Amino acid sequence: MGAETRRKSRGRTGGSTLSGRGLRKSYGDFEAVKGVDFEVYAGECFGFLGPNGAGKTSTMKMIYAAAVPTGGELSVVGLDVIRHDREVKRRIGVVPQENNLDEGLKVRENLLVYGRYFDLPRKLVLQRADELLDFVQLTEKAEAKVESLSGGMKRRLLIARALVNDPDLVVLDEPTTGLDPQARHLVWDKLRELAREGKTLILTTHYMEEAARLCDRLVIMEGGDIIARGSPGELVREHVSPQVLEFRSDPASLTALRPILEEAADSVEEGGSVEALLAFTRDADAIMERVRESGIKVENIVHRGSGLEDVFMRLTGRRLAD
Amino acid sequence: MQGGIKIPSPRGAFRVWQRNLTIFKKYWKSIMFPNFVEPLLYLGALGLGLGTFIRQGGINGQDYVAFIAPGLLASNAMFAASFESTFDTFVKLRFDKVYDAIITTPVNAEDVVAGEYLWAGTRSALYGTAFLVVLVALGLVSSPWAVLVPPALLLIGIMFSVMGTLFTSLIHQIDYFSYYFTLVITPLFLVSGIFFPVDDFPAPVPQVAWFTPLYHAVNVCRALASGPSPVVLVDVAWILVFTAVLALVPIQIMRRRLVS
Numbered sequence: 125m126g127a128e129t130r131r132k133s134r135g136r137t138g139g140s141t142l143s144g145r146g147l148r149k150s151y152g153d154f155e156a157v158k159g160v161d162f163e164v165y166a167g168e169c170f171g172f173l174g175p176n177g178a179g180k181t182s183t184m185k186m187i188y189a190a191a192v193p194t195g196g197e198l199s200v201v202g203l204d205v206i207r208h209d210r211e212v213k214r215r216i217g218v219v220p221q222e223n224n225l226d227e228g229l230k231v232r233e234n235l236l237v238y239g240r241y242f243d244l245p246r247k248l249v250l251q252r253a254d255e256l257l258d259f260v261q262l263t264e265k266a267e268a269k270v271e272s273l274s275g276g277m278k279r280r281l282l283i284a285r286a287l288v289n290d291p292d293l294v295v296l297d298e299p300t301t302g303l304d305p306q307a308r309h310l311v312w313d314k315l316r317e318l319a320r321e322g323k324t325l326i327l328t329t330h331y332m333e334e335a336a337r338l339c340d341r342l343v344i345m346e347g348g349d350i351i352a353r354g355s356p357g358e359l360v361r362e363h364v365s366p367q368v369l370e371f372r373s374d375p376a377s378l379t380a381l382r383p384i385l386e387e388a389a390d391s392v393e394e395g396g397s398v399e400a401l402l403a404f405t406r407d408a409d410a411i412m413e414r415v416r417e418s419g420i421k422v423e424n425i426v427h428r429g430s431g432l433e434d435v436f437m438r439l440t441g442r443r444l445a446d
Numbered sequence: 447m448q449g450g451i452k453i454p455s456p457r458g459a460f461r462v463w464q465r466n467l468t469i470f471k472k473y474w475k476s477i478m479f480p481n482f483v484e485p486l487l488y489l490g491a492l493g494l495g496l497g498t499f500i501r502q503g504g505i506n507g508q509d510y511v512a513f514i515a516p517g518l519l520a521s522n523a524m525f526a527a528s529f530e531s532t533f534d535t536f537v538k539l540r541f542d543k544v545y546d547a548i549i550t551t552p553v554n555a556e557d558v559v560a561g562e563y564l565w566a567g568t569r570s571a572l573y574g575t576a577f578l579v580v581l582v583a584l585g586l587v588s589s590p591w592a593v594l595v596p597p598a599l600l601l602i603g604i605m606f607s608v609m610g611t612l613f614t615s616l617i618h619q620i621d622y623f624s625y626y627f628t629l630v631i632t633p634l635f636l637v638s639g640i641f642f643p644v645d646d647f648p649a650p651v652p653q654v655a656w657f658t659p660l661y662h663a664v665n666v667c668r669a670l671a672s673g674p675s676p677v678v679l680v681d682v683a684w685i686l687v688f689t690a691v692l693a694l695v696p697i698q699i700m701r702r703r704l705v706s
Contacts, residue, residue, distance in 0.1 A: 151706065188550050191706045210455075210552040218550035224543035228469040237468055241461050241551035289551075 141166045141293055141324045142187065146196035149182045156182040158348035159196060166292070169315070169325040171335045171342030173432070175440075178345040180328035181221060184297045187326065188218045201292050214242060217286030221297040221328075223278050225270045231281060232257065232266040235288055242289040249288065256284035260314060276307025283314060294318065296327040300334060312337060332433040344436060351439050356432055363438050364430040365390040365404035369411055372400045372424040380420050388414045393437060402437075404430060451694060452701055454560035458553040462561025463568065465548075470569070481526055481573045485518040486580065492641065505643060508672075515586040516671035517640030519595060520602060520663040522577055523570035527603040528631050530566040531610030532623045539614070545704055555701040563607045563693065570603025571596045581671075589673040598670060601682075602663040605689040608696060609659070615699035634660040639668075659688060 142164040149157040157179040164170040172180045185191035187200055189209040198205050201215045226234050232253055239249030257263045260280035265273065273281065279299065286294055299315065300308040315338055319325055329335055335342050336356045343353040352359055360366075369389075371381060378401050385392045388411045389403035405411055408427050415422065470477065493511030500510040538544040549555050575596045581587040613626045637644065637651075638660035645652050655661040662681040669678040 185706065189705070190546070190549060210554060213550060214552045220546065220550070222543060222546075224547040226465075226544060226547065227542055228472075233468070237465050238547075238551065240464060241458075241548060241553045243457070243461075243552070 139166055140164070140199075141202070142170075142200050142326065144183070144186075144196065144198045147183070147186065147193055147198050148195040149179070149186060149191060150194045155348055157186075160343075160345070160348075160350045162343055162350065162353075164324065164326060166324050167319075167322050168340040169319045169327070169338050171339035172326070172328040172345055173330070173332075173335050173342050173436070174328075174345035175330055177347075179348040180345055181297055183345075184295055184326070184328055188216060188295050189213055214289065215292050217289065217291035217294040219279075219282045219286045219294065219296040219299055221301065223282065225278060225281060225285070227270050229270065230266070231262060231268050231270060231273070234270065234281060235285055238285050239288045244289065252288060252290070256287055259287075259317075260284045261310070274307070276303050276310065279303060279307070279311060280314065283311070287318075291323070293324045293326065296325065298328055298330070300329070300331065308334075332431060332436065336432050344439060346440050352435065359432060359435045360430055363435045365406055366430055367405050367408045368426075368428050368430045368434060369403045369405065369408055370395060370400055370424075370426040370428070371403070371415075371422050372426075373420075373422045375399060377420050377422060381415065381418070381422065384414055384418050384420075385411065391438075402434070404434070452554070452556040452697060453694075454556040454697065455554070456560075458557025459560035459564055461553050462548065462558050463564045466561070466565040467568075478573060478576070481522065482576050484525070485522045485577050488518055489515060512586045514640055515581050516667040517638075517664045519574050519577060519581070519599065519671070520660060520667040521635050521638075521640055523574050523599040523602045524606045524631065524634065524660055524663065526570040526573045527566040527606035528610045528627070530569055531562065531607040532614050532626060533620070535562055535611060535614050536617075536620055536623070539700075539703070540620075549704055555704040556697045558704070559611060559697045559700045560693075562611065563604050566607030566610070567600040567603035570606070571600040574599035587671045589671060591670045591674055594670050595667060598663075598666050598682075601685055601689070602666070605659055605663070605685050608689055608693050611696040611700065612692065615696045615703065634658055639664045659685065 140163055142162070144160060144162045146159045146161065147157060148155070148159050160179075160183065162170075172183060174180050182191060186193050186198055186205065189205050189212060192206065200212045203212050205212050226237060229237055235253040235256060236249055239252065244252075254263070254266075257266055260283055262277060262281060262284065265277065270278070270281070283296075283299070286296075296315070300311050303311065312334070315325060315327070319338070325338075327334075327338065339356060341353070341355050342359070343350045344359075345351070352363065354362065371378065371385070372395075373381070378399060381401060382392065385401060385403045389405045391404045393402045393404070394400070395402050403411055412425075415425075489511065493514050497510030505513045545555070545558050548558055578587065578592065578595050582592065609630075610626070613623075613630075617623075638655060638658060639645070640660075644655045644661065662684045665681040666678055666685070669675065669681075
């Protein structure tokens, strides 16, 4: 559990960088965030996981002062966001969900103009712009128009832009949504590099794999509430058995199979949209043996380790990335 | 929790102004050309065309073309600032999300709006100054007071930017701007004393005109073009008070659109 040790040691030295207490956000009658508590320590990568509409983006917006909390407390880089919005924004970097690069400016100019918003000296911004373009592998595109960039390049430029002010904390709202797998891996590499450099990262995602790969700790949100929290490993250990057997077959066979699995496995769940049953267990062989004995026809069996997706299924009864 | 009236920071407003200047410097030739040519068309068509029929010493002893020229300076500033604060601002707000990006930095939403006011005023002054040079070359403006026209146009531009931004802050569809131009800007253009002196009309026309912004802008430009009388200070004061009173309203509304 490298991530957890790292978190603990960092937690002691870095202290709390972000903390929300009873944080609420309503839009009219709609409660987007219903009183959540969280604490992020300096140097860790912290994830907000949940389906669309869970309240992740509202929470992010409150953190970077683009939304005003309806209630509760929120302190970012040790400051109250509402009273010190400018100072907070001076010290954080934001990668928004929606691309909002300045289309009237070239790639490099986007960084230079953005740096001016922070009152950074021109010489420093020029130097940093080149370093950041190199970091996100866009040096060759420095003089290109923003509209000529691919989706993955735009996202990398957004990441570079968020780093212009050398922030203590980087907020990333769905940093890889809509990217192809290659572009996604490149973004992950960059985020891991930032984490290694000691930046505190906060990210939202609805990709389990992303959360499992990047986050030291995370919370799972649903309907404006935090429904679980911990490191990816802790969450899996706490909520599901280590192994999963996925049985796919026709409805009649699955109905027949169900009582057998329920007896032999730790727990059984229906597998989302496909006709499938998931059996969670510590001993997959024993279950396989029982299924073979029963003689029930099963079209397809997948044996795998359990993961965050299963935790989410267990907690909410549905798939995350639908 | 929104908490009180927001006052812009000059530093933040300057950064937004600077961003617009950076973009303007790249495209100024193509942006400026139509705005520059338009008043010349009015000057030619109405000043020379219609002016031919207005004999007997023109208006108040002036040639008709010399009468309308300073008024066109004012209306040109109005149009420049109005386009900037309506279509351009709406595109930045809704489509390009330029403001969403800016407000994640130490520049706040209120600074963004103030910066846009300043920029619209600057754009008005730039266009107007180019037009003024042409008027001087044509001998239509001769008073040394004309050096005060650019700062006057800056102020006039800011005033119309505040009005345009107020409208922009209230609408959610770009099509509604045709209402603003048809029902506000065009009537102002026609009845604010650019093409005929409003003051000679029977009541209540002069009284109504007194409550409209372009009327005072035209008075200021005309006074500076031909040598002012102290009465023009009333017009300047009117513009200052109107702008100051109205300026904070769009700032608050726009802030609510940008910061939920």
